[in-house]
Amino acid sequence: MGESVAGEKDGSGSFLPESLLPGKDNFSLSPDSLLPGATTAPAVAASGPTTTKLETKNLGYANSMRLHFDTPVSVHEPTGHENRSNGKMLAAEKIFGADSNKVRRSSTLPVNGKAKEAVAVDPQKQQRDELIMDTNKSSIVSKRSVEKLYYDGEPEYFRYFVSKFKRRSPLINRGYWLRMKAIEHGVSRFLAEQTAKRKVVINLGCGYDPLPFLFLGKQPVLCQGATFVDVDYPVLMQNKVGIIQKTEQLKNILPKFTTTGKDAGLLASSDPYVAVGCDLTNIEPMKEILRDHLSLEGKDVAILFVSEVSTAYMEREASQSVFHWSATFEDVRFCLLEQHLPDGSDHPFAATMLAHFEKLRTPLRAVGTMEQMKLRFVAAGYPEAGTEIRSLWELWSDPVFLSAKERRRLDRVEPFDEWEEFALFASHYFLLYAEKEPGRDYTYKPYRASRASLFAGSSKGSIISSPTTSSSPDTPQYHFGPGDILQTHELLEPHNFRRYAASIPPLLTDSSGDSVGLHGGLGTQERLDTCNTYSRFDAVQPIQGPPLRQGLMCHAVTRLGSTANCVLTGGRTSPDKASAEAWLRLDAKWRRVQDLPSGRYRHSAVPLVLPTDPRPAHTVLLFGGRTSDGHVLDEWLIWTGETGWQTVTVQGEERPPARFGATMITDSREGVSGVLVGGMTSAGRVLNDFWHWTLESDMTLICKNVTARATAFLKADAVILGRFGAQLVRSNRGILMIGGITGARMLTRQDEILNMKTLRPQPIQGPRPLFIGHTVMDVDGGLLVLGGGATCFSFGTTWNRSCILNDAQPGEFEMEWRLHSTLEGGKPTAEQSKIFVESPTDAGADSNGHSGSASRLPPPMAIHEMKISHGINFPQYVEAARPVVLRRCQIGTCTTAWTTQYLKEAIGADRKVSVHAATTQNMDFQNKNFQYITQEFGTFMDAVEHGEKLYLRALSQDAPSKNPTCLSEDFPSIAQDFELPHELEFVTQNQHSSPLRISGPVNMWLHYDVMANVYCQVRGRKRLLLFPPSDVSQLGFEPGASSSSVNVFGKSDGKSPATDHPALANTHPQEAVLDPGDILFIPPMWVHTTAPTESLSIAVNVFFRNLSNGYAAGRDVYGNRDLAAYEKGRKDIDKIVKSFDSLPPDVSGFYLERLANEMLEKAKNLSRNASLHSVYVELGGS
Structure with missing residues (x-):
């Protein structure tokens, strides 16, 4: 059936009280028979015609009674294989006959001429059964939420069993989606088997789940010759049959659907469907019905039993009898989805889950490990080699079970970032698929290679992944001594609960190790903007976070070397609202600094100390992260106070792929190299890799993949290396990696802490924290673990009590650390919202330690880059009015076809063109240091090839002074070679002009365009400098002019460089170097200039209108006529x-x-x- 959302009744299946256990004629299994090596086979009741003692019940909402039959009743096996019609009542059906209402009112029941006084139903059991039946309500509502959101456009069947739609949280939706996918996978595999036999799918404890309709309605061809059987409590099945009976959309799928009118037993049937009301703790009546109605004991039938969280609530012996009975059939499979305990009942998730079901009075009766469940099926009669079992988290990463495309599609349904909680849920559930086929020699090991496994994408076959029980020779066998163990010691009261927060260093450097701040994160009710101060002393200066507009989580705070200064970057509110803000705490005061190129969260950031003269430069290196639209980044950024964020180039082909949620740390506290571990791809798979990086003196990175070296040591346990959401921290034992999740299995108490120096796990003892959403710092006394916890699916939330990890034994450590204060950051004022740029007057030196010049152009920061193949929301960038470089775009054949010879032949060597002929490298529109000359196109191209200072900006062929140029109209012979990517459809729809540009070694003058444009590099390389509109007053623009004489490139023909312009130091330049196929979006009013880095450069830029109104009336040939409001002003x-x-x-x-x-x-x-x-x-x- 399912689980409930916390606060609602939930659970599934049934259990049998000890006083009502089946009699000696029923199958029973002792615990000893489950042990490996047990030789006593459980007794099995003989099949065929027999005299059977039956026990049945009639669950009514009132005056229900249990009727006990101890008089033998003769039951005859049917001779046909077809479904029996309702008019042909079998002997077994008569037990639940049409006169059962009369039976219920009578104190005796005549059977073979005898009567027995009825025994009243155990009221406690009836209450427990009703609680279990109530679980169906919450489960089916959750599945309906999944159906409506995640199966949009497909036929809907859950809707008929849910009176009112209720949207569940993204975590619950995704969890139920995975459960539904797992069951669908198992059933589809069975139905797809090539066989001439009849197929029967029996759903035990089905609740309102419309499994038959999902297959019969959506995949009728796959269901040919198949019959679906729903089995659950009689009262519940009566309701289900009633819904089917009054719903035409369901009845239309079931030809000849008829009901029996009975209270229990066979309730309804059709050609492909049978509904049975039966308590699974007493399956004898169900055995008779299925045998007589469907002839299941014949050799011409293949059976699949399905149980989704139903037998888990039965006593072990009762559920074992179900498994054993299923194994008595000749050609049978069993698909079981249930909970398990991968790391014991004291794991915080497991403890929350178990407590939830205890609170609902529907406890999990026989929950154990996957290994134990597999042994139970082997003991029941299924061959070991035919029994496969995997956790749902393993299946999530299995490309055969679930493709990367399918995983990515889920993110488009609703924003999602509860990855650790999803992994914990999926790690506590398994999918078991057991089979027993006639004629199959399961003792012959190579047989497995001859057939497809249910888990064909897994690398471990049917071997159970268990770090504590595996006997594989490749698995490290750790022998922990006292020196390996870390002890947990909880902080003094009070406790404040939050997770996904960030630590802030104390305000004074000499307080390091004595106090720390914990900022932001997700609290018990909302995202927080407050900061907790923790200290081991009573007198402590409170630590405050920056003034933010709203609370943040999944952000980073990076301490700058050994100083008290730090930088806060990124973070998010909801998963689709990432922040681009960056804040610097300098001299105990928070200042807003340059924004990140794009908002991101779950990125990795570390401090670097560059060995510059006359003093070291403190910087921040940042990698990866996830944006608002779900794009996963692979860019490296470095920050300095003067220049802001600049892209760092990675040398060579070896570089880490895009990821978020990775963990990174420097090799030393003040170094320029470090490691990057794990993270998650855009497809939701945890990366199991290990990288070493070094920042070179030329500010480029060298990255080296050292995964093989690490995994060779860890061998089969290498899965604990690559993690998502882990923390790396220095300690007296070396660098430790703490917590997070892996892609293969759940981390345990033994291995959730890994020593990166020795690559040995460090087990913990004492009160157990959940290392999810936590923050770890090296302080006096040990490792301080603050915050953390998780929402445990629908079972409730578990919160960590902050603690210290160290070597001290309980009673030997005097806890001094506690929470001292909680301060709000406040809301930013207009002054605080200003971007603070560190200037030479602020710091006395630039980020590299060199003296500044009041007239020197600051080092440009790199323009944000993206690969268009990842898909972008281009109108969003237009609205944000920030430049962006789109790398390696498909812009047609022009990048290879437009050679000089080709262009002369296609355009015409004798065609007249107007070009700029310059005498110097730097063209100046204001001073007109060039001439307009007319040349033949062939002559112009030859001259440019030979390095002459010429520049062609194409004009309209027919009316150059009236109409803007258009490539398709003015150069139709080459226009088909150029095309914009379809992601830039907004540009095409709003196009103003598309000039062709061909230049020799000359620089374009500094200017701005009123219209936005995309600059597409076709041949050669070109460097562009851009300045934001707010810099216009610093760049020498005369009133009414759209161009400036200031030369920002620095070198000009032997004269003093124009970069001595006095206001240049106050500008904020951004830079891009374009290669063929690169596209630069230049927003309106962004001042810019260009310079080729090779003798010949060819480009096409497309101007487009991004404003709905406001443009000046009249002609605008070049797209730079000032707006009407400015001209009027x-x-x-x-x-x-x-x-x-x-x-x-x-x-x-x-x-x-x-x-x-x-x-x-x-x-x-x-x-x-x-x-x-x-x-x-x-x-x-x-």
């Missing part, structure tokens, strides 16, 4: 100035300057709001 300025003409000059100047300052302040506020708007767009808030 300049005229209004003239009017304002003239209004002061009658006043003395000093008075006029006084007021005009005040007006100018007022306008300037308003402009700055608008610029700040624009910057915030960009962040809101990335967060999905606009």
